[in-house]
Amino acid sequence: MKIHKLLLTITLLASGCQKDFLDRRPPGELTFEEFFQNADQAVQATNAVYEQYRSFDLAALSYIGCTDILSDDADKGSTANDAPLLSDLDNFTMDATNPYVAPLYKGHYRAIARANVAIEGIAAVETMDETLRSRLIGECKFLRAYSYFLLVQWFGDLVLVTKTLQGDEYYAQSRQPKEAIYAQIEQDLKDAAAVLPEKDGYPASEKGRATKAAAKGLLAKLYMLKKDWASAEAQCMDIINGGKYSLLTRYADNFLPVGENGTESVFEIQTVALETQQAAGPGSSPYNMVQGVRGVPNLGWGFNRPSDNLVSSYENGDPRREATIIYVGEILPDGSTQVKDNPEIINERYNQKAWVPAHSGLQDNGPGNIRVLRYSDILLLAAEAKNELGKSGEALPLINLVRKRARGTNNFILPDVTITDQTQLRERIYRERRVELAMEQHRWFDLVRWGRAETVMTALGKSFVANKHEVLPIPQTEVDLTSGKVTQNNGY
């Protein structure tokens, strides 16, 4: 305490100017009122939305638990005793207090809140480049739509928050019908598609930001969910005819560092392992760690075990199986190590698509981008939409494009599909989707969308209850905190 400060205070007291003495702001930090003054801050607020998707809540056990593990693609994995409540998702015995459901709900609403703050704030920045302004708002709308799209598939009806809530609104919200959520997603994605640049419209330093095609791709997925086949087809064909995307020559390259943001990549959650002494660096995600080989080599926790059912779903010789699954005894893709048997796990397998080569930092400094939307996904959606519209002839070249690439140079496998019967072709497309996109967190949503969750999961002996397990339970704490204004899903 400096003496002049003391004297100053005495003077202040004597003159009655206490106002300044009592006006305190956090030293060295900005308050909300001081934010959104310039373009830099607009960019930072947008970046902060992206950051949320690398969090443990959104990129680790809950994410794979409520997608792959829930579906017939994967079992819980790891040792039997590790994270037993994750098995409840695998077995459909979860209840409203399951600790792996709430993080998704919480995490995505936090992403939505950040997007809302950014959308409101960026619009209010007094002077900034208008192209940048609309692009940033477009990115935030895309991300908000992405979060709502996942949430609506997981939970059904939702509380719809499209602005920063004020204190008196905190407890007052109730769930809106999922159609209202669809409408919001559709609006956000249309707005985003209108202003976002194409992939090549970004400078190299901005590689990985949401693009026009990403918005259109997600919009296509929304229309598929709504069974609005024509609209879905239109969005897909826009991307396909745009000519900005193509399949990589080698399927497996999609999941290696070389495939990140490649010609086949439409949208990825971007991560990077920077040199760091800390466990988790500033650009990393835990996605790779939680699915990494457990034992020797010690790459992670070993969750998300590709299931027996997935293994048997591939056609003979399909190279995609090898590219999707790491088996005991296999040499890792970079040729570094052979995977040893772990005596604590029976018949272990790992998700090869989440494997990353040696990187700086520890396991949780994961550098692997999380692939959200690939061009082959778009091709298969287009094929599916066309088939549903009775245009099976137009669907065939699209599905065969995917099969041809998978086949590589081996012409004895994966022959072209020639069936034109709508029902039969539907089955082929469904199977193609499964194996092409296996372990990429799409399968569960496809099963529910196709209305097949009950048949498939019951056949596997899971205690699936129809009209209940198609959606997850709303976290009980949310129902409690709103005294039931947020209702629980049927059966939970």
Next chain:
Amino acid sequence: MRLFIKKALLIPLVLLLTGMAVMAQTRVTGTVKDGSTGEMLIGATIKEKNVNNGAITDVEGRFVLTVASTNATLVVNYTGYTELEIPLNGRTEVTIDLSDNNNLINEVVVIGYGTQRKSDLTGAIGTVKAKDIEKIPTASVEQALQGKVAGVYVSPASGEPGRGATIRIRGTGTLNNASPLYVVDGMLLDDITFLNPQDVASIEVLKDASATAIYGNRGSNGVILITTKQGTGNTRPVVSLSTSYGSQSIARKLPLANAAQFAEMYNELKGNNYFPDPAALGTGTDWQDEVFQTAPMGNIQLGVAGMKKKFAYNVSGNYFNQEGILKETGFKRMTGRFNGDYAVHKQVKIGANLALSNELRDNVGGGVIGGIYRIPPVFAPRDSTGDFTDPTFFGQSIGNPAADLFYKNDNTTRVQRYVGTLYATWNLYKYFTLKTNFGFDRRNERFYNFEPIFEVSSSQLNNLERTTRDTVKERTWLLENTLNFDRAWDKVRIGAVVGQTAQEYTYFKRNTVNEVLQPNGEQRRDRAMISYLSRVNAVFFDRYLVTASLRADGSSRFSRDNRWGYFPSAAVGWNVAQEPFMEGQKIFDRLKLRASWGVTGNDKIQDYPSLGIISDELYASFNDTVQPGATLVNYANADIRWETTEQTDIGLEFALFKGRLSAEIDWYRRFTYDILSDLPIPDYVGSGSNPFVNAAQVENTGWDMTLQWRESRRKWGYNFTAIYSPVKNKVLQLNEGKSEIFDGRTAQGDFATRTIVGQPIGAFYGYQTAGIFQNEEEIASSPVFGNEQPGDFKFADLNGDGKLDAQDRTYLGSPIPTLTYGFSAGFDAFGFDVSADFFGVQGNKVVNAKAVARFDTPNWETLWYENRWTGEGTSNTVPRVTNGGHNYRMSDFLIEDGSFLRLRSIVLGYTLPKQPAKKIGLSHARVYISGTNLWTRQSYSGFTPEFPNDSVFRAGMDFLNYPMAKMMNFGLDVRF
């Protein structure tokens, strides 16, 4: 109102400028003697109140003093005796009887911004004297307070060396930081860990609003005034030395399954014979024995007090060293204190109270205490090759506690703290005294942790050598200017004070790992407060007492609109025993009625609660580089305002049988509204943290009763004291239109508490068990969640709708004791003294939350082993072995009785008689042996049913803490 106060403040300034008046002087003579023995007291100090001229009694107990007038008041002090105030009332010769404690009429107590005769008090104030504190060998003043004052509930945070305690005065008012305000020699503090209990002369606990309202903004949770030992009036310095040494051990262990029991249960869990022959495993490892130890503690204090010319001083130094009952933990503290005052002029005195402390706290990282609860007893700490055993097979999250102790023990926190006040008093004119008080608190903390590279298992490892350093710097200053008026007429005495204060606090923290500044590694915060205060108390005919006070506070925590709070109080008292009609009666030595009402405030929450602070370092990765990100993550509440408490108190005090029996009985009602709390908000809001809100209205009603029987003769004496404080806590209203507030999550994510109108705050809430499902038929015919198997809990379908869901949860008890009580007894004869203190609480429940683990529950408590379900008809109380899930839902199974009664201390001492002591050059010599926490009666299965908690919304939940220690100490006190 503010304007008025400001004008009032100008008066002393004017007086300052116009100088002083000339005063007449009077000579007073007298003697000072011990009231019970009649022995003349040599070296007692006699001072004129508010003026620093003093005298000391000679070998015959006589003194001569020149005072301003025959209306002056004398203040008499003698080591070991209660301070006395004697109004001359025209006399020039007085005989003063000092007495050990019986002379309650003229006893002086410290009140906010002044002192007052105890008989003139209108407020409820509890007093604890030095000798009651010295009995408990602890480094913390708070811990020494347990069971000493009615209405004060002290729950030790843990047995961890050097830790303070949670103190609640008169129940739980706020939902948030309910700790009282500490005022040490005039410095306002929230944390007094620097204070050495042996430096404390007296503690005054201000309980009702008449007493606390003068601290307005910070008085809501009660005020604890601490006065440290000042210089004595002796010209010959008094040197005192006290030392103690002792040992501590864990007061109570957790009942956990042994290896054979564990193996048997594990086989049942897995439905296989993983352990082919459980019985062969025997008891296995008792992990509690592996990590807990019998630990020594020691303390030495050396002090010198005296007076040289006009300079009174007290200097002391202390070294306290306590090893922890958990291995690799400990606490060392060196404290030094200098208290001095000097009469610069007849009317001017300057003084200082300075304390410095240097602490070193040894910690151990990792979750050692959590580890011992969960690690299976089938492991030895190390395997046959000497490596630490790897327990992860039984659960990813289990580490080997012995390895944590070994690898993570290089963990220390050093704290340097300088706390003090510098003051000057100026007797401006007769009855007016101006005081300027400057207080400061500088705290520097350095945390150091080094973790070597090691690997015990895939989840208990460290791949990078890591040195963590945290530096925290906290600075507080306080400036107070007060003007006191003190005048006694024949029939009337008036005391008044007006003042202004300002306070500022700054905080800085820096965090590095391997000398690299971490993300968000630097934090700064500050806050400030400005206050105006005033109080008048008047005494008419020695029996009619009136007090009124008003304080205005401005807090930087709130927005401009909500910043100022006004805190008035009023009180009346009636000393019935002084009435003429009571003259001649032999029953009452003292009989007083009093009543008070007042308002206090509370702003003790995080800084800047009304400002949304932008979080940065939210990096986004693009093109394999990172770009900075920043946004509003944690929402604020711009409308946040003061929490306010209105308190009414009605009290009765009396003394009978020549003061042998005395009692103080108070009834009170504390009504707290706009309670500040960071209540959970729904996740859809998307805020990263819960903003503080003005949440609810709560009422505490209760009684504080103290009953004392004390008899003191020349050669022997005895005393018995009982305190009894029943309290009822009830929520009156929830704000923001809410009908219920949930909080207190168990590891499975369930809420454990629900607060609703009409129930206590933070009441436990969950399912009611209705036995165990014995077979499939029973499950099929009962409402179920859906995954139940035989052996699982059957929960009651309370709303009778035929299905089991969240609607079937119910009130399961309150974490707030309905009664706290204590009693102590002492006896002394022929130099020997023996005393014992008991303390207990009743009527509260606790949640055995540690039993609910995040991922799995690898070890089980013995109770579960003995009573578990193993097949139809085997048990209807404890379910089959599971780890997590259905049986761990928040239910009455996890609720236990929180009542306990503890023998807090028992002391046996011997004091050498005065004559033989004098022969060997000592004025006082005492040896003692003391035991602390030696006996406790509790039904709770954990270490102790008292847990530290940060909010009453989530109180009474046991997440495993450092266990309670019992101690035996041997000590010696001498004075030269």
